[in-house]
Amino acid sequence: MVDFFHEAQISLVVFTLLSQIVVGAIWIVTVGEFLTSLPAFRQRLGRLVTWTGVPVLGLALAFSTTHLGRPLYAWRALRALGTSWVSREIWAFSILFGLLCLYAYLWYRDERGARHRRLVAVLTSIAGVLGIITQSQLYMIPGRPQWNHFSTILLFGATAMMLGALLVGVITTLIAHREAPLRAMYQHLAASLLGAAALYGIGFIARIIYLAQGQDAAGVILGGAATGAETVGTALTVGWTIVGANPFLSSMELLLAVAVPLVAGLTLVTICWHKGSIKLANRLIHSTLGLVFVGTLAGRVIFYLTGKPWF
Amino acid sequence: MPTQLGFHADMEKCIGCKACEAACKDFYRMPPEIRWRKVRSFEMGEWPKALRVHLSLACNHCEDPACMKGCPVQAYSKREDGLVIHDPTACIGCQYCTWTCPYGVPQFDPNEGVVSKCNGCYQLVDQGELPRCVQACPTTALTFGDRAEHERTKREAVTVAPGFPDPTITHPATRFAWPKKGPKPEVKVPITPPAEEH
Numbered sequence: 001m002v003d004f005f006h007e008a009q010i011s012l013v014v015f016t017l018l019s020q021i022v023v024g025a026i027w028i029v030t031v032g033e034f035l036t037s038l039p040a041f042r043q044r045l046g047r048l049v050t051w052t053g054v055p056v057l058g059l060a061l062a063f064s065t066t067h068l069g070r071p072l073y074a075w076r077a078l079r080a081l082g083t084s085w086v087s088r089e090i091w092a093f094s095i096l097f098g099l100l101c102l103y104a105y106l107w108y109r110d111e112r113g114a115r116h117r118r119l120v121a122v123l124t125s126i127a128g129v130l131g132i133i134t135q136s137q138l139y140m141i142p143g144r145p146q147w148n149h150f151s152t153i154l155l156f157g158a159t160a161m162m163l164g165a166l167l168v169g170v171i172t173t174l175i176a177h178r179e180a181p182l183r184a185m186y187q188h189l190a191a192s193l194l195g196a197a198a199l200y201g202i203g204f205i206a207r208i209i210y211l212a213q214g215q216d217a218a219g220v221i222l223g224g225a226a227t228g229a230e231t232v233g234t235a236l237t238v239g240w241t242i243v244g245a246n247p248f249l250s251s252m253e254l255l256l257a258v259a260v261p262l263v264a265g266l267t268l269v270t271i272c273w274h275k276g277s278i279k280l281a282n283r284l285i286h287s288t289l290g291l292v293f294v295g296t297l298a299g300r301v302i303f304y305l306t307g308k309p310w311f
Numbered sequence: 312m313p314t315q316l317g318f319h320a321d322m323e324k325c326i327g328c329k330a331c332e333a334a335c336k337d338f339y340r341m342p343p344e345i346r347w348r349k350v351r352s353f354e355m356g357e358w359p360k361a362l363r364v365h366l367s368l369a370c371n372h373c374e375d376p377a378c379m380k381g382c383p384v385q386a387y388s389k390r391e392d393g394l395v396i397h398d399p400t401a402c403i404g405c406q407y408c409t410w411t412c413p414y415g416v417p418q419f420d421p422n423e424g425v426v427s428k429c430n431g432c433y434q435l436v437d438q439g440e441l442p443r444c445v446q447a448c449p450t451t452a453l454t455f456g457d458r459a460e461h462e463r464t465k466r467e468a469v470t471v472a473p474g475f476p477d478p479t480i481t482h483p484a485t486r487f488a489w490p491k492k493g494p495k496p497e498v499k500v501p502i503t504p505p506a507e508e509h
Contacts, residue, residue: 067405067406068403068404068405068424069402069403069404069405069406069419069420069421069423069424069425069426070402070403070404070424070425071403073384073403074403076383076384076401076403077383077384077403077405078383079383079384079385080382080383080384080385083380083381083382084380084381084382084383084407085381086381086382086383086405086407087383090383138407139410141377141381141410141411142377142413142476142477142480143377143410143411143412143413143480144410144411227471227472227473227474227475228471228475228476228477228478228479229477229479231474231475231476231477232477234474307410309409309415310415311413311414311415311474311475311476
């Protein structure tokens with residue numbers, strides 16, 4: 001069990017997932033800054049989302065240090081901004097954390113400072129985008145061909161969008177009671193959810209197809225000397241074997257991180273169009289967040305497991 | 312042309328005795344699970360012309376080391392003679408180099424909380440001696456010196472070896488000589504996956 005937790009890089013699973021939820025939620029709130037015409041609602045939502053985001057991102061950053069052999073020296077990882085994607089990732093998320101704290105504070109200033117708050121919201125969102133890019137680039141390396149694929153950035157970005165939208169959705173269900181604006185908001189939420197789930201689905205399928213090339217590579221290894229660039233096939237074989245050995249995790253990912261949000265998004269659209277029960281929609285959003293979180297968790301675990309050493 | 316020190320592994324001469332591995336572990340007092348040098352064994356060709364070959368590998372002291380580029384704490388440095396050195400006192404144990412190195416060279420020691428790897432015995436090299444693994448090789452299959460010299464003087468000095476990851480990624484300094492009677496590097500031959508023996 002200890003080996004499984006080490007190979008699945010649980011510290012990094014928690015760090016990447018929690019940080020991506022926060023980034024996604026900030027994206028949604030930033031869009032809301034410009035689209036929502038209800039100042040009181042916008043303020044309550046903004047305060048709650050940012051004050052949820054600050055401890056969650058703080059926890060994610062703190063948890064990431066448990067991956068280190070010498071966590072007390074984690075600050076040294078800021079040194080190599082010019083060359084290392086790890087340094088860039090830590091810089092991006094540290095800046096994001098600082099901006100998020102400032103953004104959370106600005107929600108308590110009066111509306112006259114809204115222009116500054118919106119500027120900080122945009123900057124925080126940009127820091128989030130940079131965070132997701134650096135986080136993905138870190139894994140897209142020739143040393144681990146199993147991760148060195150565009151599906152990595154697609155899955156990370158889609159996870160942020162999907163979980164972020166659902167988190168904002170859950171917070172919305174807790175603070176809003178008037179039906180009309182809620183239906184409009186849930187339609188936006190459903191659109192975000194459907195878009196993100198479609199992207200996640202494309203990433204999932206692309207990754208499976210990519211790793212499945214390992215099946216052909218296995219023939220190369222057994223039938224001819226794998227040398228040079230052909231050895232990528234050896235790495236894909238390792239990744240594909242791990243996917244095959246963990247069908248439960250891959251099935252959970254497909255079901256809960258792709259199928260569930262697609263069905264939930266369509267159901268939400270149907271409820272809004274046919275003026276269905278808001279209570280039902282609220283329950284749907286709550287349960288979808290839980291299920292999608294479990295699905296993306298399973299996906300992230302299998303992602304790290306496939307990146308096994310291969311030479 | 313600047314000097315680039317590196318190893319040369321002759322698969323014709325290597326008998327898989329692992330004296331190189333043992334000498335390295337003994338000299339650096341390594342824990343059992345850490346092996347800076349590893350001897351991998353392959354079966355090549357088809358019966359009745361099957362061959363069992365051994366490949367002794369450690370750090371390749373690459374021209375463009377991925378471990379050094381990816382390290383967030385700048386624990387790696389490349390000396391003027393081309394050797395890539397890791398400083399364990401600067402390392403924070405993030406293990407990113409164990410991912411970026413395609414050859415699986417850096418290894419994480421959970422007891423020490425840091426990564427370690429072959430440093431080419433640079434202290435010995437500075438005194439005009441050879442690395443311990445090379446000194447211990449009873450068949451002279453493993454040699455050490457300037458890469459250009461290897462390419463000039465050895466029977467064969469190619470960049471590819473069975474299963475060895477794409478040398479264009481980091482331009483390793485290690486050169487190989489394939490078995491004389493066996494398949495040639497450029498020819499596709501049946502081969503079994505590398506087997507590590509303990």
